[in-house]
Amino acid sequence: xxxxxxxxxxxxxxxxxxxxxxxxxxxxxxxxxxxxxxxxxxxxxxxxxxxxxxxxxxxxxxxxxxxxxxxxxxxxxxxxxxxxxxxxxxxxxx
Numbered sequence: 357x358x359x360x361x362x363x364x365x366x367x368x369x370x371x372x373x374x375x376x377x378x379x380x381x382x383x384x385x386x387x388x389x390x391x392x393x394x395x396x397x398x399x400x401x402x403x404x405x406x407x408x409x410x411x412x413x414x415x416x417x418x419x420x421x422x423x424x425x426x427x428x429x430x431x432x433x434x435x436x437x438x439x440x441x442x443x444x445x446x447x448x449x450x
Contacts, residue, residue: 361440365419368447378405383424398432406432419443 365373381401382388388397409418410433418437420426429437 361419361421364444365440367444368450371447376405376408378403378408381405381420381422381425381428383422383428385424388424388428397428401428401432405429409433409435417443 359375362373362375365371382397382399382403382405383401384397387393388401406429409429412418418429418435419440420429420437421440426437426439429435
């Protein structure tokens with residue numbers, strides 16, 4: 357199944373989309389910021405999401421629709437991720 361996000365991000369020329377089958381980033385809103393949940397949050401993120409991002413090149417754009425997901429990616433691997441609309445907007449301006 358191709359999601360709407362995958363379809364939209366495939367519109368710009370020279371863009372290809374690869375979905376990380378992670379399910380959840382582990383943050384779940386503010387859950388991961390709470391001291392008692394931090395370890396669980398990071399363990400979930402380390403199952404698939406963060407290791408997969410670490411394997412990508414630094415010029416790979418990372419899309420994450422959720423605000424908390426973008427924070428988890430930044431905190432977990434030090435990479436900036438973007439809302440899909442930001443990526444599409446920037447691509448259409450070029």
